[in-house]
Amino acid sequence: MINIAIDGPSGAGKSTIAKAVAKKKGYIYVDTGALYRSIGLYVCRKGIAKEDKEGIKATLPEIFLELGYVEGVQRVYLNGEDVSGDIRLPEISMYASAVSAIPEVRAFLLDLQRDMAKKHDVIMDGRDIGTVILPDATVKIFMTASNEGRAKRRYKELLEKGVDTSYEEVLSDMIKRDKADSSREIAPAVPAEDAIFFDNTEFGIEESVDEIIRIIDEAIVGRG
Numbered sequence: 001m002i003n004i005a006i007d008g009p010s011g012a013g014k015s016t017i018a019k020a021v022a023k024k025k026g027y028i029y030v031d032t033g034a035l036y037r038s039i040g041l042y043v044c045r046k047g048i049a050k051e052d053k054e055g056i057k058a059t060l061p062e063i064f065l066e067l068g069y070v071e072g073v074q075r076v077y078l079n080g081e082d083v084s085g086d087i088r089l090p091e092i093s094m095y096a097s098a099v100s101a102i103p104e105v106r107a108f109l110l111d112l113q114r115d116m117a118k119k120h121d122v123i124m125d126g127r128d129i130g131t132v133i134l135p136d137a138t139v140k141i142f143m144t145a146s147n148e149g150r151a152k153r154r155y156k157e158l159l160e161k162g163v164d165t166s167y168e169e170v171l172s173d174m175i176k177r178d179k180a181d182s183s184r185e186i187a188p189a190v191p192a193e194d195a196i197f198f199d200n201t202e203f204g205i206e207e208s209v210d211e212i213i214r215i216i217d218e219a220i221v222g223r224g
């Protein structure tokens with residue numbers, strides 16, 4: 001199987017670029033952040049505080065997650081409910097980051113992610129795909145862009161969805177979340193030793209997609 005790992009901070013364009021690459025190459029795109037977001041949503045709906053690690057752990061046996069694909073687009077089902085829209089709210093981003101620092105939550109999601117990669121050619125995006133989930137991935141890419149560039153993209157996306165926020169708020173939430181994700185003890189969002197760096201601050205989407213496909217094709221040829 002071809003397994004492409006894409007890691008990097010929020011708003012670096014991972015999902016937009018990975019989705020387009022998946023379409024062109026015939027891979028399945030797996031957005032692993034959606035899984036942490038779904039747990040975050042469940043916990044938030046139950047009124048459990050982000051800081052309440054024991055409370056969060058206690059909810060895990062109540063949670064059943066599934067990934068599905070509708071016309072090639074990933075949907076995530078939380079106990080049978082399609083929550084793909086609800087998990088995108090900014091408040092849920094902070095919940096997702098908080099639950100993702102709990103080892104039991106990460107262990108809970110491990111098999112689901114690895115099973116996808118065992119059964120399909122995948123391009124999987126997240127924070128620890130190259131370091132923990134798929135250490136033998138065909139190619140590992142660490143995608144970044146400047147803080148301002150990332151915040152601008154996120155702000156635009158949220159405005160398009162009708163979310164009431166400001167650029168300053170998006171930037172400060174993003175920096176806070178990235179700091180938490182990259183400094184946590186378990187599976188911090190850091191590049192794998194053998195990852196290829198790709199900073200797309202100066203690149204458009206099309207150019208980024210072409211560059212990633214070039215990196216993948218080169219790695220597949222190199223692997224023989």
Ligand code: DC
Nearest residue numbers: 010032033036096097100126127128
């Ligand atoms: O990619 P995203 O913004 O949808 O992810 C939401 C949060 O989930 C992010 O702040 C950190 C966490 N996450 C993680 O810890 N590991 C992953 N593989 C994917 C996401």
